[in-house]
Amino acid sequence: MKLFTKGLAALAAGLLLAAGADAGATTVRVHYTAGKEGIRIRADKGAAGWSKGVAATASDAPLNVWTYTWPDALGEIAMKPTLGEDKVSIGGVYKLAPGATVDIYPFFGAPFGKVSVVKDFASPQLNNKRSLRIYLPPSYEENPAKRYPVLYMQDGQNLFDAKTAAFGVEWRVDETINRLVATGVMDEVIVVGIDASPDRIPEYTPCCDPKYGGGQINAYDAFVTATVKPFVDRSYRTLPGKDSTAILGSSLGGLAAVAIAQRHPDVFGQAGAMSGSFWWNDGAAIAKPANKVPVRFYLDAGTRDDGAADTLRMRDAMLGKGYKEGTDLMFYSAEGARHNEKSWSERVDKPLAWFFPWGASRQ
Known part of the structure; x- marks a missing residue:
């Protein structure tokens, strides 16, 4: 010794x-x-x-x-x-x-990031196009020496703009990050919001739910890892390593985020499902949980009509595979929250701070 x-x-x-x-x-x-x-x-x-x-x-x-x-x-x-x-x-x-x-790599100006839209971004794997919504952090233009962690999020249309969000309710991801950075809760990050396509259900799911079918997760997985991420790393000042890369989604988007990270622990160091649809295909992800991988996972659910029982079963299945709550698994129960954009917007600060706490990023 x-x-x-x-x-x-x-x-x-x-x-x-x-x-x-x-x-x-x-x-x-x-x-x-x-x-x-x-x-x-x-x-x-x-x-x-x-x-x-x-x-x-x-x-x-x-x-x-x-x-x-x-x-x-x-x-x-x-x-x-x-x-x-x-x-x-x-x-x-x-x-x-x-x-x-x-x-x-500090900054001294106003703590407000900016969102831009990359339109008609093509997916050769899915043979379709969609928008990418890119949030660049406050210091991006002010301090060109700095590079940033990246968070990839499903349902990008719901994250930043009420005009494009479901039911006119956005997640306010940009405002939340601005606040958390300004108060020293989290590090600055780039967020890549990947819009859902009209084929959202099949793209976000493995095969095959008895009622909804699905089954295009392999192609969507390849789109994210082999097309979107390389484009982002080429186009922006990213920290491309797995420890600086996370993926997050809600509902079926959360199911997809967890599945993609389990398949690619060399690409993603953090992943999260907010109100994850672990009921999919009679709870196959719970009944046959993937083996433990070196990824930190965030799971949550609201207590009102939000599949909390399934999420708790998923948490327990992951604990059974060797994850430790508070170390590489975080579960949050959102009292009174429902399965909707408003509820997710009110607690998106939880995974953001879990993934990227202040001072954790290294150039």
């Missing part, structure tokens, strides 16, 4: 030196084009206080990187950068472990 501990310590020291940090130092590197205003550091320890802060040092190479260091004897550091004297970064406090070198 002592040899193992020494080995870890040596490895950590080597990584710090390789990153350019001084031995025995806790270092933050702020990536931002600050110009003449410069970057200052406010912190809970050392010379950098919370009220005014001290100047970070601009590096010659790479450009637009500002560095500040504390002795690691001070322990964990809580800090925030400022642009000039007074513009404090938006979002939560950054926490640095003793001896760590941490790169951060």
Whole structure:
């Protein structure tokens, strides 16, 4: 055990030196084009206080990187950068472990992301077209050095705009993320809303429910993983790895999200079903649950006419496969909630914060 501990310590020291940090130092590197205003550091320890802060040092190479260091004897550091004297970064406090070198990519402008629409996006697997609705986070234009986790969501038409949403009720995903980022609850993310097609039921389902049929999930799965995701990774500044990629849906879209992540644990590190339709095909997903994969799953259901009993059975089936609630499985019971867009909009903050908590993303 002592040899193992020494080995870890040596490895950590080597990584710090390789990153350019001084031995025995806790270092933050702020990536931002600050110009003449410069970057200052406010912190809970050392010379950098919370009220005014001290100047970070601009590096010659790479450009637009500002560095500040504390002795690691001070322990964990809580800090925030400022642009000039007074513009404090938006979002939560950054926490640095003793001896760590941490790169951060802050922003200082208004905490409002933007949604754009990619129309007539073709699916060769399904031989049809649909829109993709892309939410880009607040800092996307302000800090071009930053890359982002990505959340893929079914029923994109319902996420951002009441004009296109079912029954005129949108999920308000953009407003919710803006709020959670501004208050330091979650990291910034890109959201890709994939519109449902007229063949929504077959596309989101495996074969075959006695009443509804279905069975095009294989083609839809390939559309998401082999067409949509590569396009997004080419077109936007993403963090493409599995730990930075999630998929989420509601009802049949939730059933699809869970199935796709179970098939592709190398692509998705998080997946969620809000009011998932686990009743499909006489509860086949519950009766024969997939083997445990290295994916964190979120499940929820409302307590009013929302299939809560089936979702609880799905949770129990996953626990039986080795998942641990609170670690790689989260279940939320929404008291009084129904199977509709309004209810999902009121609790979409739960999976968002579970998937992408503040400070979890690394460039």
